[in-house]
Amino acid sequence: MPFATTDDGVKLSHQIRGSGPPLLLLQGQANNHHWWDPVRADFAAAYRTITFDYRGTGASDKPDEPYTTRGFAADALAVLDELGVERARVYGTSMGGRVAQWLAADHPRRVEALVLGCSSPGGAHGVERGNDVRRSLAQPDRAAAERALLELMYTPAWLATHPGPHHTVGDPGMPAYARRRHLAASAGHDAWAALPAITAPTLVVHGTDDVFNPAANAPLLAGRIPGAELRLIQGARHAYFEEFREVASPLVLEFLAGAPRG
Template sequence: MSGSVSHVTASDGTRIWYDVLGEGDPLLLFNGQSLDHEMWDGPHAALAGRHRVVRMDFRGTGGSGAPLDQPYTLDLFVDDALAVLDALGIDRAHVYGFSMGGKVAQRFAVRAPERLGALVLGATAPGGPHEVERPRESTLALRRAGTAAGREMIGPLFYSPGWADAHPDTVARVLPRGPLRAQRLHFGASGGHDGWDALPSIQAPTLVVHGEDDELTPVGNAALLAERIPNARLLVLPGLRHGYLHEDEAKATREVLDFLAGHPLGWSADRSR
């Protein structure tokens, strides 16, 4: 489901794809590693029932350009996101980042706090030596996700087997997109993140959401984020894996919408959270 679609040109000339749907306080969505905006299909429409939802494709994925001559970094992704907000004339927005997108959201919160309303960190981690590492086989699945064998491993990491079998279209949307070299650049950008020292400086109201049985990003990372970010709220969804936002879409989206409703963009820094 798409709304108004457009592109903005980043400072280095890369075209960044975005679309907009709905009305209300702006909500910017950040995709997972090597995924494009279609990963939000389902939750996207429900979120747009209350918000002006902006999806964007990070460089290297979807409708965005894929320069391959320089490393990608989370700061570069933040720059691209700010260019999208500027093109839309949005001064402040809520941000919901999933998986690698949650790491980008952390960087956004540190780099541009004046542009941020509330923050939702889904199935993500602090990075660096403090991050609870995923099992080795899960890392191999990510590295091989562009191959047939890797694709077969991704579905069960995101969803319970029965649910994955019943929803093949959703599984297809969480398979890596874009050139293989761009996928590797995304992997490097995510793996290079260490937000530990900066997390206590995040002042935005924050909700940390995670599936209890997530092996791709172990749930211990959610507790670390919630402890490290001042006054953050932790929501662990029992029995769910990395793709909690799809498998229990109704509950996960309702929790996010209720949280954002408690922090309209007119919130004051001295308001109780």
Template sequence: MDHSSSSTPRHRTVETTDGAMLAVQEGGPADGPPLLLLSGQANSHDWWTGIRDHFEGRFHTITFDYRGTGASRAVESPGWSTTLFADDAVQVLESVGADYAHVYGTSMGGRVAQMLAINHPAAVEQLVLACTTPGGTLAVERDNNVRRALAQKDSHARIAALLDLMYTPAWYAPGRRSHLLGDPDMSARAQLLHLKVSGSHDAVDRLCEIRSQTLILHGSDDRMAPVVNAHNLGDAIREGRVDITAGGRHGFFDEFADAVSAQVIQFLDHGL
């Protein structure tokens, strides 16, 4: 499937209780089972371009731009956290008339999804966590070589390094574009705040509270979030199953979207 295009979503704006204005996007049948898709760090809903097409034949897909990304508007605050972003997600679901939803969170979105399932259990039906970590003492972080590659001052070298962390060499083709490389319109402060949101996440002591059946997906060759994190999540979540995509890197859910999305749909339909 070509992931360079996607169906046109329906747009709305949601005002949160603290005055943030969140841009929300919906796709698929409005009366279909709601499916909340949570993006990675420093990315807007564009993260799901092409991927959401796999689900919109049957599911009512819901995305939103995190504070600091896309068309959302919010005061840039050090109080941003995965807990706050999970609270935002609940208000988004309420705005579209969904009392609960299936939730598919990737990378930082998987951390937000954990807090959503912990703090708002009634809002989460089935849970999918992909290429993410539990934070805290159970998290196994990227190594210093990865950190140095992502901190390069030369933007072309930095993007090349990020692409290599996201995709295998087989992904590359003339004109192919990734939607996983960050929101280019974010302010520098918002980018730093997102880094803090992701880095300060710690659900370790509360993962046992997750009651939703949980499918935990990861690429075997992920250097951004090493694959051991998937197994740590699987050990800590009561009804969790871990499935590893051989050879997959951090963007495995995009590179191998046909197979991974089919796996997600199978889980949403039939459970573990």
């Protein structure tokens, strides 16, 4: 199993599928690379898709120390360096979109094109989920809380015909401390001041019915990043890329194919 080693000695498991120009795929909070399994083939047909398990997830090391989205971006850069990738297209969803913001802002020469899915600028300018959503996820009945999470990700109609397993609801092998570290990293994200520094052609995608990471964040991102495009997928919740795959994947692929090459 291939690993990249960061400057602080953490080993990160990474995975390659497909061939062609490099495309880095960044998953959501407390998830490993399997987040992308349902749709990865859509991108691996045209790109050398690159994923890695964030520290704290999958086969990567799991140090019990503070994590940040900016730190995860540095980890992503370590993976690209290990693979000899100078420039890559980057597609981040959920917390992966937060990580991608830092990667594009801090290392503009490394990002050829950027897609931010169901993401947020964070901080004082980000739109937080409502207290009703927080309560639904914090209820003591674990089965009820897990069902609430699924219904934030997918519509009930889709869940009725797709019983799982679902790859977007967390890495089951994560230690509890690592889950807390991931939650803190995502909650602490604030890239508002850095967003205007992003120079890569950028597409912002969001489901109109996403209340897990409210859809109101999408126009905030698109308005803050110079020249960014905004596309909303009607009726989609947080996992728009999977449930609305037939719309979302072609949309992203068309953007990536048309983005100017630096």
